Amino acid sequence: xxxxxxxxxxxxxxxxxxxxxGYAQGHIGSAGMGAVAEKREMFSMALILLAIPETMVILxxxxxxxxxxxxxxx
Amino acid sequence: MLLxxxxxxxxGSRAQLDATIAALQRLGVLHLEDxxxxxxxxxxxxxxxxxxxxxxxxxxxxRLDGLLQLLPQIDQPPRTLPAAPQGTREFVDWLRRQLDNLxxxxxxxxxxxxxxxxxxxxxxxxxxxxxxxxxxxVELRELENxxxxxxxxxTAFRDVLEMMxxxxxxxxxxxxxxxxRDVDERTTAALLVYPRAYAQPVQALLGRENISQVRLxxxxxxxxxxxxxxxxxxxxxxxxxxxxxxxxxxETYARTWRAALEAWRRATRNxxxxxxxxxxxxxxxxxxxxxxxxxxxDLNRVRAELAREVGPQVILTTLDERTGxxxxxxxxFSNPAxxxxxxxxxxxxxxxxxxxFDPTPLMAFFMPxxxxxxxxxxxxxxLLLLLALYVKRRWATNEAVRNLAQILIYGSLWxxxxxxxxxxxxxxxxxxxxxxxxxxxxxxxxxxxxFVFALALGAVQIVLGLLLGAWExxxxxxxSEFLLKVGMLIVLAALFGVIGVVTEFLxxxxxxxxxxxxxxxxxxxxxxxxxxxxxxxxLEMVETVGNILSYLRLTxxxxxxxxxxxxxxxxxxxxxxxxxxxILALLLHTLNFALGVLSPTIQSLRLxxxxxxxxxxxSGGQEYRPFKLE
Numbered sequence: 001x002x003x004x005x006x007x008x009x010x011x012x013x014x015x016x017x018x019x020x021x022g023y024a025q026g027h028i029g030s031a032g033m034g035a036v037a038e039k040r041e042m043f044s045m046a047l048i049l050l051a052i053p054e055t056m057v058i059l060x061x062x063x064x065x066x067x068x069x070x071x072x073x074x
Numbered sequence: 075m076l077l078x079x080x081x082x083x084x085x086g087s088r089a090q091l092d093a094t095i096a097a098l099q100r101l102g103v104l105h106l107e108d109x110x111x112x113x114x115x116x117x118x119x120x121x122x123x124x125x126x127x128x129x130x131x132x133x134x135x136x137r138l139d140g141l142l143q144l145l146p147q148i149d150q151p152p153r154t155l156p157a158a159p160q161g162t163r164e165f166v167d168w169l170r171r172q173l174d175n176l177x178x179x180x181x182x183x184x185x186x187x188x189x190x191x192x193x194x195x196x197x198x199x200x201x202x203x204x205x206x207x208x209x210x211x212v213e214l215r216e217l218e219n220x221x222x223x224x225x226x227x228x229t230a231f232r233d234v235l236e237m238m239x240x241x242x243x244x245x246x247x248x249x250x251x252x253x254x255r256d257v258d259e260r261t262t263a264a265l266l267v268y269p270r271a272y273a274q275p276v277q278a279l280l281g282r283e284n285i286s287q288v289r290l291x292x293x294x295x296x297x298x299x300x301x302x303x304x305x306x307x308x309x310x311x312x313x314x315x316x317x318x319x320x321x322x323x324x325e326t327y328a329r330t331w332r333a334a335l336e337a338w339r340r341a342t343r344n345x346x347x348x349x350x351x352x353x354x355x356x357x358x359x360x361x362x363x364x365x366x367x368x369x370x371x372d373l374n375r376v377r378a379e380l381a382r383e384v385g386p387q388v389i390l391t392t393l394d395e396r397t398g399x400x401x402x403x404x405x406x407f408s409n410p411a412x413x414x415x416x417x418x419x420x421x422x423x424x425x426x427x428x429x430x431f432d433p434t435p436l437m438a439f440f441m442p443x444x445x446x447x448x449x450x451x452x453x454x455x456x457l458l459l460l461l462a463l464y465v466k467r468r469w470a471t472n473e474a475v476r477n478l479a480q481i482l483i484y485g486s487l488w489x490x491x492x493x494x495x496x497x498x499x500x501x502x503x504x505x506x507x508x509x510x511x512x513x514x515x516x517x518x519x520x521x522x523x524x525f526v527f528a529l530a531l532g533a534v535q536i537v538l539g540l541l542l543g544a545w546e547x548x549x550x551x552x553x554s555e556f557l558l559k560v561g562m563l564i565v566l567a568a569l570f571g572v573i574g575v576v577t578e579f580l581x582x583x584x585x586x587x588x589x590x591x592x593x594x595x596x597x598x599x600x601x602x603x604x605x606x607x608x609x610x611x612x613l614e615m616v617e618t619v620g621n622i623l624s625y626l627r628l629t630x631x632x633x634x635x636x637x638x639x640x641x642x643x644x645x646x647x648x649x650x651x652x653x654x655x656x657i658l659a660l661l662l663h664t665l666n667f668a669l670g671v672l673s674p675t676i677q678s679l680r681l682x683x684x685x686x687x688x689x690x691x692x693s694g695g696q697e698y699r700p701f702k703l704e
Contacts, residue, residue, distance in 0.1 A: 044422050051680045055620075058627045065521045 006071050010064035017060020024053035076432045077369045077406040077698070079105075084364040084380070086388035091118075091355075091362050095348050097383040098364070101376055102702025105367040105404040109356035118355040118362060128349045130166050131342050137173055138339040144184040145328040145335070146321070155334045162345055169338055180327060187320045194313050197306060203288050204303045206257040207265070221273050223280070224288035224299075225264040232262050234285065241279055246272045340704045351701060365393075367404050367698070403428035406698035413438045415477035423683050424693030431542055433682075433691060440535060440686075441678050442481065446488020447531075448632045448674035450516070451498040451639070452509075454667055455489030462486060482671070500663060501639020516629075516636045524629040532625025532685070536618060537566060539689030546690055554602030558614070559689070561598025565615055568592035621685040627677050634673075638666040 032046030082104065086094055098104050109115065120128060159168050207224050227234060235254055242250045246268050254264040268276055280287060293309075294302040356363040368376055377390045405428050407417040416438040426432060449455065466479035497511025498504050505515070514520045544559035571588030574580035599611035642662030646655035 047676060048680055048683055051676050052684060054627065054677075054680075055624045058630045059623060061630045061633075062525060062623075062626045065525070069519055069522055 006067060009071075010067045013064040013067060014057065014060045017057045017063075021053045021057040024056070025050055028053065075408055075435075076426065076428065076430070077371070077408045079367045079403050079406070079428065079698075080370045080373050081393040081403075082366060082368045082373065082376070082390055083393050084388060084390050086362055086384065088357065088360055088362055090384050090388055091352075093384045094362070094364070094380065094388055095351070097380055098376075099344065099348055099701055099703055101372075101379055103368055103372045103376060103700050104364075105698050106351055106354050106364070106701050107366050107402065108354045109363050109365045115356035115358065115363060118352045118357040120349060120352060124349060127162055127166060128346060130170070131162075131346045131349070134166065134169055134173065135339060135342040135346060137177065138335055138342060141173070141177060141180060142332070142335050142339065144180055144324070145332050146325055148325065148328050148332060155337050158338070158341065165341070165345070169342070172338075176331065180324075183320060183323055183327070187317065187324070190313050190317050190320065194310070194317065197310050197313065200290060200294070201303065201306050201310070204290075204299055204306060206261060206263045207288065207299045208303060209255060209257060209263070219270050220267050221270050221276075223266045223268075223276070225266065225285060226288055227262045227264060227285070229256055229260055229262050234283070235262075235264060238266070238279070238283075238285075242266070242268065242276065245275045245279065343704050347701070347704075366701070369406060369408075369698075401427075401694070402696065404698035405695035407432060407434060409434050409438075415480040416441065418474065418477045419481070419679065419682075421697075423687060423691070425695040425697050427692040427695045430692035430695070431546055431690060433542075433687065436538070436686075437682055438484075441682060442484035442488045444531075444628060444678035444681060445485035445674045446490075446492045447528075447628050448677065449485070449489040449635060449670050450492035450496045450632055451501065451635070451670075452490055452493030452504065453500045454670055455486045455493050457667060458482060458486035458489060458671060482675075485674070498636065498639075501636055501643055501666075503639075503643050506643075516632060517640075521629065521633065524632075525626055528625045528628040529622060531628060532622040532681075533566070533570070535625070535681075535686050536622050536689065537563065539686045540566070540618075543690035546692065557598050557602045561595045561611075562614065562618055564591055564595030564598065566595075566618065568595055569619070618689075621688075624685050625681065627681070631673055631677055635666060635670045638669070639663065642666060 028046075028050050032042070032050055035042045036046050084094065084098075159165050203224075203226065206226060232254075235252060239252060242252070249272075250266065250268040252264055252266050254262055257263045266276075290302060294305055297305065354364075356365075373390075373392070380388050380390060405425050407414070407420075409417060409432070413434055416434045419437060419441070420426065420432070420434050446455075449458075462479045462482035466476055466483070469475040469479070493499065493504075495511060495513040496516050497509050498516070499507065499509055514523060516524060540559050540563050544556055544563065547553075547556035547559055568588045568591035571580060571584060571591065575582060575585045575588065596611060596615070599614055600607035603610045639662075642659045645662065646659035649655035649658060
């Protein structure tokens with residue numbers, strides 16, 4: 001039961017963060033593509049901006065890993 | 075580092091202007107700027123004759139552009155070109171004559187090729203239509219005094235045929251025939267035959283009801299569908315043959331003329347540029363003044379070459395940098411050759427301000443290192459190295475691609491190093507083959523240790539960024555900026571101290587001093603911004619800590635790659651058939667390799683642009699664009 005809850009918690013940590021990242025990337029991506037359509041040389045900058053919200057899911061992943069390894073260990 | 079620039083002023087007699095411009099263009103180091111309009115100086119406008127020459131040259135450059143677009147790209151060794159006259163006026167007349175001879179046959183060839191291309195595109199459409207109509211098989215020639223109209227109708231609207239029967243029966247007094255058949259899932263082909271006498275009302279009916287008829291090219295009109303189809307196929311063969319012949323002819327032209335046309339275009343553009351730049355110069359009745367920026371290291375060479383080529387009467391003097399001149403000083407990088415590919419990445423973010431710290435060397439060290447930490451696999455590293463070496467050789471003339479390949483070569487070397495440290499060869503395959511990690515495997519409980527490693531690297535880079543920022547602020551005498559950077563450094567040191575004490579890495583006695591340091595740092599963060607500092611200070615603290623946490627991606631991205639490689643290997647093992655398993659593993663490893671190259675590149679770039687640069691990077695410079703020959 002407890003392992004199950006830990007797994008659900010870890011899943012929520014990474015899943016909700018991924019939703020947030022996806023939402024932000026959706027907006028940045030569409031704006032970025034619009035900018036690239038107007039100005040081809042914006043491509044690199046658009047790609048970099050698109051990578052910015054990934055911090056959220058990476059932190060979510062770190063929290064999930066800590067939930068699994070610290071809680072299970074404890 | 076960035077090149078040190080000197081502001082230079084060149085003064086000479088008007089009679090020596092052309093020679094001076096030619097010498098400067100050949101030297102290619104002077105970044106021109108507009109000469110200030112002092113009381114005694116006027117703009118060096120072109121006279122009418124020069125203006126005409128300039129217009130003619132621009133026109134010739136455009137004609138050369140057009141002709142070069144008609145010729146295919148070919149690789150050929152450099153060869154001697156027909157000699158062109160020396161004087162500008164003579165060159166213009168000579169080049170015009172050359173182009174007048176060359177252009178008409180070349181344009182005729184290109185026009186014929188375009189027509190054939192258009193025909194080659196349209197013929198298959200007719201062919202498809204005819205193939206649909208042939209099954210109805212009506213021999214048109216047998217139906218004299220009758221008109222035949224072919225229709226292709228979407229099957230969903232097949233009912234329209236019934237409506238037409240009713241209408242046509244009224245128009246032609248029942249002297250008509252409609253043959254219809256479904257030729258594929260979506261199309262119904264129909265042939266309508268009626269006495270020619272009723273052509274007008276029938277066409278009006280078709281127009282009114284918006285029913286489109288199949289129209290064949292003029293050459294095929296009046297033939298039976300089967301004959302038309304055969305003729306069409308023959309025509310397609312003929313078009314293909316003629317196109318191949320034309321392409322071969324154009325290639326012969328390219329072999330003979332392309333190099334010459336390119337050389338003339340360069341010469342023409344150089345002459346146009348030499349004339350255009352005159353507007354930036356100042357002049358008096360007898361003298362000219364040219365002003366611009368020269369890299370300090372080239373200053374003596376420029377002076378000596380001007381004296382040698384033009385004469386000692388042309389004088390180059392250096393000007394004191396005036397207030398605000400720093401914003402206008404052009405920026406040129408000067409790094410050792412192995413670091414130069416990274417200049418492109420720094421420029422991609424923004425051109426640094428003149429006199430600011432050039433982060434290229436730091437980026438050249440950290441970026442490939444981060445890439446290696448994320449990808450970390452011997453097999454992927456070797457594959458990437460081979461691929462990057464190939465790309466670098468294959469596209470040796472494309473600077474951006476060559477630079478990118480060089481960056482990937484450095485990245486691949488670190489990838490191999492970290493592959494040995496993690497003991498990875500195609501992910502977990504290394505372990506199965508008996509490869510032991512020199513440091514620690516990625517995955518399982520080691521994740522936490524890897525997270526700490528990533529955070530430590532982040533802390534190193536961010537502290538380095540803050541130190542650079544503090545040094546820049548000190549140099550620029552920006553007191554509050556300096557205090558903010560120092561405050562942030564103290565806060566970080568105190569936070570590291572607190573973590574050290576809490577994890578019992580440092581003695582407990584240090585707890586109080588670290589708290590005091592934290593307090594001092596926080597005050598330093600708040601004070602320079604006044605009341606706003608109460609909000610901005612803590613915000614800056616959170617952001618900087620967030621910056622360090624962001625380096626967790628070094629581990630996280632790598633783990634994603636490890637697990638995908640694991641999946642590839644496991645799935646290959648699960649499939650009963652060895653061949654299918656191998657193909658599946660190959661596909662998944664290819665996907666992982668592609669992601670493994672793209673993702674770490676973007677992520678390590680982002681760590682530099684967003685996290686590292688923000689603490690010290692000063693952008694806003696203008697690129698150094700020397701006046702030079704093309």
